[in-house]
Amino acid sequence: MQVLKFGGTSVGSAKAIEQVCLILQKHKPAGRYAIVVSALGGVTDMLIRCGQQAEKGQESYKEILQEIENRHLDTIRQLFPITAQSSQISQLKKKLNALETLCDGIYQVAELSTRSLDKIMSYGELLSCVIVAEKLKVLGFNATCKDSRELIVTDSNFGHAAVNFPTTNHNIAQYFAQQAADYVVLPGFVAASADGETTTLGRGGSDYTAAIIAAAVNASVLDIWTDVSGMMTADPRIVSQAIPISHISYVEAMELSHFGAKVIYPPTIQPVMNKRIPIWIKNTFAPEDHGTLIQDNTDKSYPVTGISGIQNIALLTLEGSGMVGIPGFSKRLFEALLHERINVILITQSSSEHSITVGIHEAEMLKAKSAVDSEFAQEILERRIAPLIVEKDLCIVAVVGDNMKNHHGTSGRLFGTLGRNGVNVRAIAQGSTEKNISAVINKADLRKALNLMHETFFEAPLKQVNLFIAGVGNVGGKLLEQLEQQQQYLQQELGLQIRVIALANSKHCVFNPTGISLSEWRQQLATGSRMSTSEFVTEIKSLNLRNSVFVDNTASEEVAATYHEFLQHGISVVTCNKIACSSDYSYYKKLKDLARKYNASFLFETNVGAGLPVINTLNDLVRSGDKVHSIEAVLSGSLNFVFNHFVNGASFKEVVKAAQDEGYTEPDPRIDLSGKDVMRKILILARESGAAIEMDEITNHSFLPAECLDAPSVADFYDTLDTFSNHFQDLRIAADKEGKRLKFVARYENGKASVGLQSIAPSHPFYQLEGKDNIVLYTTTRYKDQPLIVKGAGAGADVTASGIFADIIRSAR
Incomplete structure (x- = not known):
């Protein structure tokens, strides 16, 4: 038996649902299938807003209900012939009437409990499940629809219920043993407590539903159909050079998903990993793509499988001489966080026992500060430890790979790359298994850091260099000609991909984060924005691109006076402008010192003798x-x-x-x-x-x-x-x-x-x-x-x- 899960975008429209049916028609080998579906794309968010507005006494919740109804009616009308629509519409109206009654009650009492919210959110999957099952029947599939709430039993922790696996596994195995249909369509995300109340399985709940069913029936494979061609070496929205990962181990997939890779969520992997059931992540809209196969370890020659990051992190540091040699401080710290249901993402402790640092989500930092300071109030009063130190505006970046332990220097390459580009590391965590190296950095450096890490571990020997050029007269124009002429040579012989990100003359400037065309730069600059040196500098720093080089082809004192701003941000400076190096010795010395301190180049060979060495x-x-x-x-x-x-x-x-x-x-x-x-x-x-x-x-x-x-x-x-x-x-x-x-x-x-x-x-x-x-x-x-x-x-x-x-x-x- 095979289990297939189709996400919200895969069933987001009538056209997408038809694509799902086409995939099932072509799916080989023939056999029995459990098909788990999400709500139509965006519907779950609409349902949440509906409940929230009803709680606030805003009658606009009725408009959202109408929008949800219209969305499903349009889908039904596009999918089914007129003769088959009436029964579908009748089922839809029945469920939506119940949903409206629930929302009306919330509106009257002005209270939205987690129990009520779970019930509201469940309607998205319950509606899509019926539509997909009926479409399969129309196409001649031996299909039926089964409510997952009758199979998956959980506790009453509404919003993120825990599964009762013995009962759930028994229910699923018994149901499929007796079910004659070849295709069983089930709603993802939803379950029920022992007393029959609707619960939900939390973020990634539909994937989790599919994994629970796959493990219970000992499926041959679990297919996760989504809108991307598998897991990527990095988030392609941040790292444009990211590539698909063809094979990955269960542990690597869990590590990457924990650190923000949203293609699959950690709970999904655990049930099937215990049964060694492969997970295949595929693209609904490009079904011929290989995707990503998650299974037991395979031999790999490369150390790193993927990189990822978590944004909006806060660091909590408990420190003080009173902690040294005294057991129990760590226990009390984590219990204080546990009582507030605060999840700890990263832990690091100094060997001197003088401090312990943990990373949590930034949204919970005030609650954490209050809880921890309250727990250690006596020690703080006696000045044996300091009040909890809280740092925000941080993020975590991580490199993941089963094979890192067999390759020397992986962490050295990681931290060396970050250091050379001015990315300051605030905390480090690495497990003894060496499958994950995590670093806490400033949130503003996330994009730069991920691109640097990807370049270091996946794009060798090509290194991307980003240029910001001021002055495009005789010298600047010739430089751009030479850069265009030598592009292929630089890539093939030197492993360099040089991109011109910004150009400026005395009147205009133009920015393009993906690179300015070197054959059309004059036209682009002519229609650029008004040139302001201060704004130009600010924009360069805010882009915060890796391997950045500021090139000054001017003779401007104003431009020369900005070099220190670049160097102290780790941006190299190349200049033929002699003013900075021939100004006061103190400024010349400052620039040289900044270049050394921030690992940036300050090069001015053309100050003397043009191109002569x-x-x-x-x-x-x-x-x-x-x-x-x-x-x-x-x-x-x-x-x-x-x-x-x-x-x-x-x-x-x-x-x-x-x-x-x-x-x-x-x-x-x-x-x-x-x-x-x-x-x-x-x-x-x-x-x-x-x-x-x-x-x-x-x-x-x-x-x-x-x-x-x-x-x-x-x-x-x-x-x-x-x-x-x-x-x-x-x-x-x-x-x-x-x-x-x-x-x-x-x-x-x-x-x-x-x-x-x-x-x-x-x-x-x-x-x-x-x-x-x-x-x-x-x-x-x-x-x-x-x-x-x-x-x-x-x-x-x-x-x-x-x-x-x-x-x-x-x-x-």
């Missing part, structure tokens, strides 16, 4: 114990371009204008020509070499006359270049006479830094520097006689974008 090379030297004696560099591709073209009688003004037209300078060329940009770069290199130096300590030997720098506009600035053309020509002529070339050089040595225009001799490495190239010479203890040289293109959107791209990959790995 200038900073990484310096970092490698310092980290390996080398000592930097001096740094000498040409760090402005713009200035190098200008002075490389300031030859053969060309005017300085013409060369600067050409550099601006080529995009080698800022819109205001004075930003480059003043040397301030180079000062920032040598400052950053000095700091990265270990110096606590400030910007005002750097000497700037400016070659621009003050009148040029102080010109009121860019146009006026160009006019001053004409005015001082002889000044610039004199600089070039003097260098030519000595056979030298003009280069704007930055230097750091003996704790001092300076920048300025210099005449470079042919023997110097800087002499041959062409175009917009940069060059850096590191003289160190190891590279004392021959400096370490880093040389190459130091300006341009492409190379800068590639440097940012490299930092993004570095942060992800």
Whole structure:
């Protein structure tokens, strides 16, 4: 014999019920079937509201009754020919009249007891059961309907009755032994007490009904038909990459269902597990899908079977020196909670016996606080223990797997992944069987944590990286092109799936938690919302996505001032914006410290030398114990371009204008020509070499006359270049006479830094520097006689974008 249970969505409409009948027609092998059905989807909630409104004296309960009647009438009219409808409608009216009489009585006395509520809720299953059974008869099935209240006997704990299994098993076995029908349809969820009062079996009660019947008749299999294709490795509403679990053990299924996997409920598993009856979870609307088979342990090569979480958890901590070495405190704590019928979800205790912590549902925390403080009032008064500490806004995440005990490092991978992404663990529980590792975390981190855990245990080698990009001009645009171009390579060769979640320019911003199309980002950004830096930052933090990286392609002081907010939330920062690292040393140091503290990357390779490995090379030297004696560099591709073209009688003004037209300078060329940009770069290199130096300590030997720098506009600035053309020509002529070339050089040595225009001799490495190239010479203890040289293109959107791209990959790995 086989037992099949169909949930509320499976019988939620006439079309769904027809699908159920089709499944039964195709079900093989042939044999006898017990078919357990839930109420039509949503009807149980309507019945509860009906009773509650009647209790409050609100006549709107009658409108709900009418809605319930219409729902069932519509289903009957769609399922049956007109000739078969009258008897169905008559049965429906009879039951609904009884329900209305019950609700009228509640309305009159203004009281809804748990007994009355059970009776009200039972009507959903009682109505659907008759409809399904009659539909099977019309289709030619040898079917009948049996009221489960005549078989399943419980105590009188209304709302969540406990089953009397000896009597129930006898009733079920006797009934099916005498029943000739091949298909017996029974209402789930409902039962009756020994004195015949209607009771219900609690959450997941219809599944439980099916399991009770399957165990009593020693069924060959229990099929649970629902609207999903089996149990998933995680809740697909939270983890989009969740996949179906094809096989799972009874214990694993119970653990996952206890921790929130709602496909099946823990009580369902126990009766059939004792009889070793397999449970097959199938999808009514995709019956060809494999689903999930729950049975005895099977050999598995992977440690974790699934992950899950429980929201709205509160932690209760009882602590005090008076507990140490004194027996009975735990007993009294749990008895106090028991008296208030408070379920304990998680327990952890320090080995010093100084404290014990339990997790409960947040809704019960005030009741728990009152009960426990009352129980330990004397000890609290004597200050031997502290009043109960209550923490809320928490949740529990858990990894489940029979095979975790055979794989070393599972817990290490779990907690390492959470820690690297700024998810703080408040409490931990792990049984000695190592089938479950549970952690209590902040409720706001649930989505991030579950996605991280799923990525760690189920999605290797792909790692999802979420980017938030500010600045989509020349550099930002090139970066997006490169990201689109390299998507396939990153996934196949590096195991990285990079998604752009947000984009912003000075006017607009756009967010898409599932990823912005890299081929249509311009259109999406153009229709985005108004850009506000503070709101942009707040939204990024509120999304709280795993492996998040903020990318700053701007030159904005306002944006640079937000880096600390990201880092202290475990969000990595990649930037080509030099302002933060060249601001006050205290802020620079704060950012570096936050990155270390919160396991976030703070990478700014493109601050100096665009895509050249200038900073990484310096970092490698310092980290390996080398000592930097001096740094000498040409760090402005713009200035190098200008002075490389300031030859053969060309005017300085013409060369600067050409550099601006080529995009080698800022819109205001004075930003480059003043040397301030180079000062920032040598400052950053000095700091990265270990110096606590400030910007005002750097000497700037400016070659621009003050009148040029102080010109009121860019146009006026160009006019001053004409005015001082002889000044610039004199600089070039003097260098030519000595056979030298003009280069704007930055230097750091003996704790001092300076920048300025210099005449470079042919023997110097800087002499041959062409175009917009940069060059850096590191003289160190190891590279004392021959400096370490880093040389190459130091300006341009492409190379800068590639440097940012490299930092993004570095942060992800």
